[in-house]
Amino acid sequence: MTPPAVPAAVHPSVAAFLADRDAVRAALRRFGSPVHLVFPEVFGGNLAALRAVLDAAAPAARICYAHKVNRSAAFAATAAAAGIAVDVASAPELRAALAAGFPAERIEATGPKGTAMLRAALEAGVTVNVDNLWELRTLADSAVPVPVLLRVSGFPGSAVSRFGIDLADMGAAWEILTRHRDRLRLLGFAFHLDTAATAERVRAVAECLRLVERAYEHGLTPSVLDIGGGLRQLFTADAAAYDRYDAALRAGLLDTSARLHWGGNTFGYHVADGAVHGAPVFHKYANTESAPAMLAELLAAPLPGHGGRALGRVLADNLLDLWLEPGKALVDQAGITLATVEFVKRAGNGATLVHLDLSRDTVTAADQEVLIDPIVLTDAPPDPIGVYFAGHLCLERDLITQRQVRVEALPGPGDTVVFANTAAYHTDLSAARASMHPEPAKVAVIRREGGFVLCPDAEYRPETAVPR
Ligand SMILES: Cc1ncc(COP(=O)(O)O)c(C=O)c1O
Numbered sequence: 528m529t530p531p532a533v534p535a536a537v538h539p540s541v542a543a544f545l546a547d548r549d550a551v552r553a554a555l556r557r558f559g560s561p562v563h564l565v566f567p568e569v570f571g572g573n574l575a576a577l578r579a580v581l582d583a584a585a586p587a588a589r590i591c592y593a594h595k596v597n598r599s600a601a602f603a604a605t606a607a608a609a610g611i612a613v614d615v616a617s618a619p620e621l622r623a624a625l626a627a628g629f630p631a632e633r634i635e636a637t638g639p640k641g642t643a644m645l646r647a648a649l650e651a652g653v654t655v656n657v658d659n660l661w662e663l664r665t666l667a668d669s670a671v672p673v674p675v676l677l678r679v680s681g682f683p684g685s686a687v688s689r690f691g692i693d694l695a696d697m698g699a700a701w702e703i704l705t706r707h708r709d710r711l712r713l714l715g716f717a718f719h720l721d722t723a724a725t726a727e728r729v730r731a732v733a734e735c736l737r738l739v740e741r742a743y744e745h746g747l748t749p750s751v752l753d754i755g756g757g758l759r760q761l762f763t764a765d766a767a768a769y770d771r772y773d774a775a776l777r778a779g780l781l782d783t784s785a786r787l788h789w790g791g792n793t794f795g796y797h798v799a800d801g802a803v804h805g806a807p808v809f810h811k812y813a814n815t816e817s818a819p820a821m822l823a824e825l826l827a828a829p830l831p832g833h834g835g836r837a838l839g840r841v842l843a844d845n846l847l848d849l850w851l852e853p854g855k856a857l858v859d860q861a862g863i864t865l866a867t868v869e870f871v872k873r874a875g876n877g878a879t880l881v882h883l884d885l886s887r888d889t890v891t892a893a894d895q896e897v898l899i900d901p902i903v904l905t906d907a908p909p910d911p912i913g914v915y916f917a918g919h920l921c922l923e924r925d926l927i928t929q930r931q932v933r934v935e936a937l938p939g940p941g942d943t944v945v946f947a948n949t950a951a952y953h954t955d956l957s958a959a960r961a962s963m964h965p966e967p968a969k970v971a972v973i974r975r976e977g978g979f980v981l982c983p984d985a986e987y988r989p990e991t992a993v994p995r
Contacts (some may be wrong), residue, residue: 533781551865560867565984589612589849596955601982603783609989615635634653671710676714682731715751715850723757728754736841748847752850759811763898780796867884889967896928897946904938969985
């Protein structure tokens with residue numbers, strides 16, 4: 528059986544680049560294969576769309592680009608030139624942000640920090656988004672005054688988190704903040720939730736507003752509420768196609784003659800009593816709500832206990848600045864990865880393996896199966912077939928797709944395979960230099976006068992800086 532296709536959503540600028548086969552060939556010739564391509568123009572468009580939502584519903588807002596999503600210097604430079612802020616989660620990210628042109632007052636350090644990171648943040652004079660009481664005490668003991676946000680967690684109805692100060696531990700935090708108010712300048716409260724659920728974020732905001740009230744009772748004057756990241760991406764061009772594939776995959780878990788999975792992989796599903804149960808690991812690829820729509824929904828949501836007023840309105844009425852830390856939403860569809868077919872072979876189970884010159888971890892975030900199809904650029908005559916894409920590591924598990932992918936024609940050695948939408952975590956979160964394979968080059972693609980210009984990522988400079 529040939530599996531159903533799951534076509535990837537591709538930004539028009541990226542589609543135009545892929546349609547220009549000379550440009551694709553030029554990228555591979557000049558920078559080698561595999562290669563990661565980033566599109567700063569798409570990043571700029573994503574940013575403009577989020578800004579438009581904020582301008583309408585929460586004008587006192589600050590966007591902090593979550594640098595951790597991609598190591599790209601071009602994205603960081605684009606964000607700096609656009610006048611937004613940045614969220615850095617390590618000392619190297621802090622150095623990269625400074626090099627990209629962010630001034631200290633537009634940098635916040637997030638995530639769990641060790642002694643060296645805290646020292647680096649203090650030296651640079653950036654805002655520290657404090658993860659825990661140890662960090663707060665360490666900052667209080669330092670000689671330098673520092674602006675801080677307190678990251679909190681433990682909201683009713685939210686999953687337990689390893690990050691943030693639990694609401695139940697706020698007693699100790701108040702004590703430190705009030706005793707060291709000369710050094711700890713409390714800007715406000717922060718959270719980051721790993722969920723798409725608006726209701727959960729609304730509950731977290733409501734808890735943070737209570738903390739703002741408590742802070743005033745302690746004589747502190749916070750003015751910021753930071754809602755973290757978590758805005759979604761659009762991966763799938765056709766949600767019905769995603770559903771068809773998911774259904775076929777589940778059917779194949781029950782009936783071995785229709786199997787689409789490799790080995791014992793069940794993608795988070797489990798089979799019991801002749802049925803498939805559970806949720807798949809790849810559920811995020813089914814999302815159909817854009818990041819701007821998700822943000823608009825959150826800002827318009829009525830906040831319980833505030834007379835039914837919209838969340839954005841309540842923040843404005845309370846003179847609170849809204850900060851957000853989007854990572855994946857800003858780089859959505861702003862990156863692709865090109866690889867080359869080395870050879871095609873048949874495995875003992877009859878499966879067709881298309882071997883590429885990159886490994887699974889180069890295009891897969893945290894080893895979650897990607898449920899959108901790679902795009903094959905080949906001149907082979909159409910003859911649809913289901914294949915597995917295999918990686919170049921000498922490991923059984925280095926299958927880039929652990930599921931059969933429909934290709935319209937079987938590619939051959941030298942053909943190009945495109946992995947769509949790889950900029951958010953897919954390229955940089957798990958990639959290792961196993962077997963001494965070098966890291967793929969990262970290259971910015973710029974559209975100019977009907978064609979495309981390629982520029983090594985580190986050398987990219989945005990043309991216009993937009994102060995804001
Ligand atoms: C504190 C914090 N802020 C922002 C982000 C970015 O999240 P996203 O890429 O989902 O927008 C993360 C991601 O892990 C995070 O931990």
